Amino acid sequence: MRKHIRSIVLAAAAVAAFAVPALAESTLCTITAPEMRLRKSPSKKAKVVAILKKDTKVTAAQCSGGWVKVSSEDGKLNGYVGGWALASAPTQVAEAPATQVSDAAPSTVAQKEVPSNEKLAMQITELRLNVLGIERDMQQMHKEIRKIKSTLRRRK
Template structure:
C-alpha cells in the first residue's frame, strides 16, 4: 500500500470516528419564551425571543448553563439558558435494545421502553413573585431577630461592666 492510500484510509477512519462528536444536536425550547442573547450574559443584548416548542441546533449538549444555539435555518445564532432546552436525541438505554441471543423468536422478551421524566415545570411569574416575597419576609424576620439579640448582648455587656466597676471600688 502506498503512502497516499494509507493517508486516505486514515483520514476516512478519523472522520468516521469524529463525525458523531461534531454533529449538531437538535434541541426544543420548553419555556414559554426564551431570550436568545448575543453573548452568554444576562446583560447581553437580546437577539430574538424563542417560543415554546421551537427547535434550535447546538454543537454540544442541550443542558447546562449557557448554551450556544442557532436557529434550524441558520439565520440566528446566540446563547440561551440550557435549563430551558430539551434534547430531541433518543435516550440510549441498555434495556431498550436487548442483546441478541440464541433463543427462538417467540421466546424473546419484549424490549423495555425507557420512561423519561417530564420536563421540569417552569414556574409562572406569579409563583416566582410569591417565592421572592416569602424569602424577603424571612430575611426581614432574621434581621429583626438579630437586632433583638444585639440589644440583649449590649445589655449583658453593660451589666457586666457595671459589676466590674463595683468590684474595683470595693477593692479600693
C-alpha cells in the same frame, strides 16, 4: 529544531483529529420554557437577539448545561440560551410489543407516570413565572395603597 516543529505539528493534528468531530456534531433541541431570550453572548447582561417561544426547534452541541450556544433550524439566528430550558427534540420511537398478562392474577397496583426532567423543569419554570407575576402585582398594589394613604393624609 526539526523535532520540536514535528512534535508541535503532530500535537496539533492529534487535537484537530479529536476536537473537530466533537465540535461538528449537533443535536436538535426544543425550547421547553414558555419564552426564552436568545442572547448575543453567554451573559444575562448581553443583548437579546430574539425571543424564542415554547417548542421552537434549535440546534446545539448539547441540550443541557449552563449557557448553550444554539442556532435556529434555518441558521439565521445564532446565540446563547440557558440550558435548563432545552430538551432533546422528540424522535419517533416504535412501540414496544405488548407483554402478555395472565388472567390468573390481575394487577391491582396502578402504575403512576413519573415526570421526566424536562416536564419538571417546565413546571418549575411556569411556577416561577406565576410567582414573579404575583410579586409584580403585589408591588403595584402596595404603590397604589401608599398613594391613596398619602392623598387621604393630605385631605385631613
